[in-house]
Amino acid sequence: MTTVVVGAGIIGTAIAHDLQKRGRQVVLVDRDAPGRGASFGNMASIAVTEFMPSSRPSVWKQIPGWMLDPEGPVRVRPSYMPKLVPWFLRFIAASRPTRLEELEAQGAALCSRALDDTLDLLRETGLSDQISEEGCLSLYADEGEFKADREHIEILERFGFPHEVIGRQAIKALEPELSDRIGMAVLFPQNRSMKDPYKLVLALAERFVALGGRIETGEVAGFVRGEGIREVVLKDGRKLAASEVVICAGAYSAKLAKELGEPIPLETERGYHTQIMAPGITMKHSIIWPAKAFMVTPTAGGIRVGGTVEMAGLDAAPDYGRAKVTVKRAKEALPALRCEEFTEWMGHRPALPDTVPILSASAKTKGLFYATGHGHLGLTYAATTARLMGELITGAKPAVDLHPYRVNRF
Numbered sequence: 001m002t003t004v005v006v007g008a009g010i011i012g013t014a015i016a017h018d019l020q021k022r023g024r025q026v027v028l029v030d031r032d033a034p035g036r037g038a039s040f041g042n043m044a045s046i047a048v049t050e051f052m053p054s055s056r057p058s059v060w061k062q063i064p065g066w067m068l069d070p071e072g073p074v075r076v077r078p079s080y081m082p083k084l085v086p087w088f089l090r091f092i093a094a095s096r097p098t099r100l101e102e103l104e105a106q107g108a109a110l111c112s113r114a115l116d117d118t119l120d121l122l123r124e125t126g127l128s129d130q131i132s133e134e135g136c137l138s139l140y141a142d143e144g145e146f147k148a149d150r151e152h153i154e155i156l157e158r159f160g161f162p163h164e165v166i167g168r169q170a171i172k173a174l175e176p177e178l179s180d181r182i183g184m185a186v187l188f189p190q191n192r193s194m195k196d197p198y199k200l201v202l203a204l205a206e207r208f209v210a211l212g213g214r215i216e217t218g219e220v221a222g223f224v225r226g227e228g229i230r231e232v233v234l235k236d237g238r239k240l241a242a243s244e245v246v247i248c249a250g251a252y253s254a255k256l257a258k259e260l261g262e263p264i265p266l267e268t269e270r271g272y273h274t275q276i277m278a279p280g281i282t283m284k285h286s287i288i289w290p291a292k293a294f295m296v297t298p299t300a301g302g303i304r305v306g307g308t309v310e311m312a313g314l315d316a317a318p319d320y321g322r323a324k325v326t327v328k329r330a331k332e333a334l335p336a337l338r339c340e341e342f343t344e345w346m347g348h349r350p351a352l353p354d355t356v357p358i359l360s361a362s363a364k365t366k367g368l369f370y371a372t373g374h375g376h377l378g379l380t381y382a383a384t385t386a387r388l389m390g391e392l393i394t395g396a397k398p399a400v401d402l403h404p405y406r407v408n409r410f
């Protein structure tokens, strides 16, 4: 009985590892080496407080204004707009008040266990030293900015996520490099960060192989199905026999789901990072500044600055101007930040219009499963996703009711 996991990002690798541990014989297949997709360069944050649906009216009502601002946090490339219409209509449909309440609860159900599941996975794999002890600071210049983010804090209060509002002196004591412009902050102690999210994928892949799992390099081009799933067909003609297949191809999962007759409305929300090797400052906490829409994370290789959403599809060339805008904004919070030795990167967040991922058995094909659409929270959700998918696939009762995350909900 072979389970083929398609896609060796953080999601596929964590699932492959979990299933191998549960006694399945697993083949993890990727067209590239493990961890070279979105999981390579994300902002490294176990961001358990960031599950709010992006379809909240308070967010999407700002989109027209952002679109007119070339440095705004969301950009849609004009040539891509027509292709985005069906996704955007579903995004608007996900903004009904009753639907928003459901989506908040569904995000909270995953996030409320995400840190514990991550810590368990790290402990079990000998990687406990890869996560920070410190949390994340959400920054506000003044009371007005804080009030604008009040809805976020209220949702967290409703679901019992710990946080602490602190003033200028306490902020300075925690992060002396922060500008005096920052008048208030909220400390989220559970939002830890990984030293290097790419190395986490590599370490999990290594452990998966040590447990007897196999990694194949090849592009998945199709599938052979009979009564259930039978084979995974690679572009070079090779075929991998499979009694179970799990689709975890990140933003590319939509192509495979369509091939399997189960289309999903998955888009790419492209994001950028700048990894600054010699930033001239040190930090302990990650920071976000909601009004300026950027994040800074201390990582093993210096300081990582990132954020922004760009809707331009899977094939358009990166626009590194987006990365430069986030660095400019970060310097407003961290005046001594230098950006001299750096690399820039763009990655594809797999984004569903209602923000919550698909964690599901196929509604059409026996033995076929999907774990995709983790959007801005793939690293955060990885350990929880792996556990829940491991339970689902091996017939155990998943620790969270997975009905809301089904593939045919759209």
Ligand SMILES: Cc1cc2nc3c(=O)[nH]c(=O)nc-3n(C[C@H](O)[C@H](O)[C@H](O)COP(=O)(O)OP(=O)(O)OC[C@H]3O[C@@H](n4cnc5c(N)ncnc54)[C@H](O)[C@@H]3O)c2cc1C
Residues within 6 Å of the ligand: 006, 007, 008, 009, 010, 011, 012, 029, 030, 031, 032, 033, 034, 035, 036, 037, 038, 039, 040, 041, 042, 043, 044, 045, 046, 047, 218, 219, 220, 221, 248, 249, 250, 251, 252, 253, 270, 271, 272, 273, 306, 307, 346, 347, 348, 349, 350, 372, 373, 374, 375, 376, 377, 378, 379, 380, 381
């Ligand atoms: C700028 C940025 C910042 C982010 N910050 C955070 C953060 O701080 N915290 C957080 O939790 N999340 C964050 N995210 C989101 C997170 O990175 C993603 O949700 C996560 O990496 C998705 O993982 P994945 O395994 O689904 O996809 P990927 O990592 O993209 O992996 C998919 C894999 O599938 C393979 N593949 C695709 N098609 C095929 C095919 N046909 N055949 C074979 N292989 C195929 C690809 O090669 C790739 O390796 C961020 C994302 C970005 C872009």
